[in-house]
Amino acid sequence: MLRKLIAGNWKMNGLKADGVALARDLGIRYAEQEDPAFDMLLCPPATLISTVGEAIAGSGLLLGGQDCHAAASGAHTGDTAAEMLADLGCTHVIVGHSERRTNHGEIDLAVAEKANAAHRAGLVSIICIGETESERDAGDALTVCSRQIAGSVPAGATSDNMVIAYEPVWAIGTGRTPTNADVAEVHAHIRAELSRKVSDPDNVRILYGGSVKGSNAGELMAVPNVDGALVGGASLKADEFWTIAQASV
Numbered sequence: 001m002l003r004k005l006i007a008g009n010w011k012m013n014g015l016k017a018d019g020v021a022l023a024r025d026l027g028i029r030y031a032e033q034e035d036p037a038f039d040m041l042l043c044p045p046a047t048l049i050s051t052v053g054e055a056i057a058g059s060g061l062l063l064g065g066q067d068c069h070a071a072a073s074g075a076h077t078g079d080t081a082a083e084m085l086a087d088l089g090c091t092h093v094i095v096g097h098s099e100r101r102t103n104h105g106e107i108d109l110a111v112a113e114k115a116n117a118a119h120r121a122g123l124v125s126i127i128c129i130g131e132t133e134s135e136r137d138a139g140d141a142l143t144v145c146s147r148q149i150a151g152s153v154p155a156g157a158t159s160d161n162m163v164i165a166y167e168p169v170w171a172i173g174t175g176r177t178p179t180n181a182d183v184a185e186v187h188a189h190i191r192a193e194l195s196r197k198v199s200d201p202d203n204v205r206i207l208y209g210g211s212v213k214g215s216n217a218g219e220l221m222a223v224p225n226v227d228g229a230l231v232g233g234a235s236l237k238a239d240e241f242w243t244i245a246q247a248s249v
């Protein structure tokens, strides 16, 4: 069994005071936990990375970005380089989240370039994949995941520098989740597909994301090949996020 990773994607939420309070609260809980059996990662909005980094210093919590540009520097107004995230103490960055794919037209190639940038900067990429509702209804969930892995995982990805997050688009922020059997099927499929990309697919952490909360985390995290969670809404509440983490082990 791989060590679980519980990652919080705060999305575009939080001003300084809320962000610091949430991060400090979680940092204290994590630091007080004797030998925690899970890794916990906070991915605040870019404006809060530095502040949250200070708030969790010494706690053992990990810090990540929600996106990065493919280039290391240059004329890219409004973007953030992976190197800049690393400079702020980030160890991870989410790439290819479905909201980026939908709202910013990011295609698999762009996601692969961003993941490659993450690896260049020494970060772990969390590469998001997952089918839409119509793709699932059409019976194409596995095919979509295969296609996204083929296109979004760059050469040079390893079990050390990459995490996959399976996030069915229709489950994000909707309160709906796939059945445990469906999650098991997709995660097993993802692991099999990863053998085309890395030499040790069994060591790649595969997170489930989409409406994870305290009340369903235990059963979702017990599904074979689920190595943690990528959590949106519920990661903004310390008690709820902590309950998810506790339920994962």
Ligand code: PEP
Pocket (backbone or CB within 6 Å): 009, 167, 171, 172, 173, 174, 209, 210, 211, 212, 230, 231, 232, 233, 234
């Ligand atoms: C996400 O956006 O990555 C996510 C999983 O959101 P939620 O937990 O709110 O469904």
